[in-house]
Amino acid sequence: MGLTLAEKILSEKVGRRVKPGEIVVSRVDMAVAQDGTGPLTFDVIKELVGEERVFDPGKVLLTVDHTGPSPRRDLSNFQLRMRAFSKKTGAIIRDVGEGISHVLLAEDYVKPGDVVVGADSHTCTVGAMAAFATGLGSTDIAVAMVLGKIWFRVPETVKFELEGELPEGVYSKDLILSIIGRIGEDGASYKAMEYSGDGVKNLSMDARFTVSNMAHEAGGKVGLFPSDGETKKFMEENGRGRDWMPIEADGDASYYKEFRIDLTEIEPVVSYPHLPANVKPVKEAVKDGIRVDQVVIGTCTNGRLEDLEVAAKILKGRRVAKGTRLLVYPASRKIYLKAMKSGIIEALVEAGAVIGPPSCGPCVGIHLGVLGDGEVCLSTQNRNFLGRMGNPNSYIYLASPATCAASAIEGRIADPRDYL
Amino acid sequence: MIRGRAWKFGDDISTDHIAPGRYYHLRSNLPEFLKHVFEDADPEFSKEIMKGKSFIVVGGRNFGKGSSREHAARLIKLAGSPVVLAKSFSRIFYRNCFNIGMPALIVDTDRIGHLDELEVDLEGGKVRDLTKGVELDFEPIPEVMLKFMKEGGIVAYIKKHGDLVF
């Protein structure tokens, strides 16, 4: 019997064949904390070993991505702690304006076959590069940062066999939201989600990251894609072609559950408040006539170049509706620069967008873009929980960047296919 | 034996309900943060906690979903709930609970009523609702979690064994 992707990566790391259900201690290739979870991680490290130290500074990443530039004193002090910890231990720090941890991991640090843990639930994003990447709490990350290893229960794998190609106006965000709508928010609880089949070839790396990013919204531990030519191309573009290697699941691997998904049948969808699994076709949302006060394009789910590109394509030569705000947050400085050089930023600003610094932006309700009472936001982010954007008396809908761009033009939720 | 009164929450309670993101700046000041615990799920809870009362937190399905913020689990512990009961738990939250020495028990919480008097028998694997007079089995605690539980959390476990070995 062969191995699933998750089993293959963990077996390699652990040095023997592992099987689902068993507890293993694995070496860690990257351990990450951000400005909201870092300070507690440092406290636990001190409790654990009496001082601030890490097993290998080159494998510990700190990001100031949730609250930078700081809007208030307490948060500035969190950031000071991040810098002090980095100075003391040599851990890598990516400071204000550099980008979101999950995107920086992909650009600069992770390679196929790695085991990556982060004190942030969307660490699963880099699973798109065939890395066993998952989010953990600050205490677990403290352990990983000090010992260079962590324990896992080897997960069973749910396979999603993708066929065909997404139709025009339909994106990988629609695919993953549709999956979550179908299996529910605990549909893959404690499981590895693995994508395979011919349809994978038709998904760019940017598209795959979006899918892996939301594994957690289905309860998944990791969201894995095979490492293939697209992965290689992405790593080459980021100057790390040498680190690439192919990895795929064995043909005779055994799965907990299997789904077949015909990509040609996916349509644009929207998640209604307050659950990501509350998914409805955009056509229905259009009928419901949902007015939007704020539209956000960005976050670790959809702040990549292709996302900004499609938004610019739709918005170019058009205007954001009166009474609607459009906030765009490139997910990293590299993406920001590329978008700037290719005219994407210009098109967006001309259409009326406000461009924010590479960061999480309004996603977690602590930075700019906090919603007012009764306001409605359509966002490309991964969560629409009650109060997520800083106000429990507001409503968040989730959709693809294209749907967001089209909706910004109309001032209500719109079908992107009318604009392409 | 753990005893206490149940405070019931519904399904799909996220860490945003427990420890809202808008209080990000209080993450290094948990006693202050405690004033807002579960604010978006049931604001009465923190009011009672602030009066010095404590309860056993009882959730529904997929309790603790969402963000990895361990502050959520820590706030529940700080609120005086020695255990958390739910029909099912989200993965990261479940680990966080045991890591900080607060067992998370999977049990049919539909059979527990709000403010019922509970008795939790960790060794015996039972939750007794004394108000209703029913006895419920909780799912066996995974072996690795039991190890952490015995030492009072993963930090104490590692300190005792000098390493992450099982």
Ligand code: SF4
């Ligand atoms: S963009 Fe949102 S979901 Fe992603 S890491 Fe930042 S706060 Fe979390």
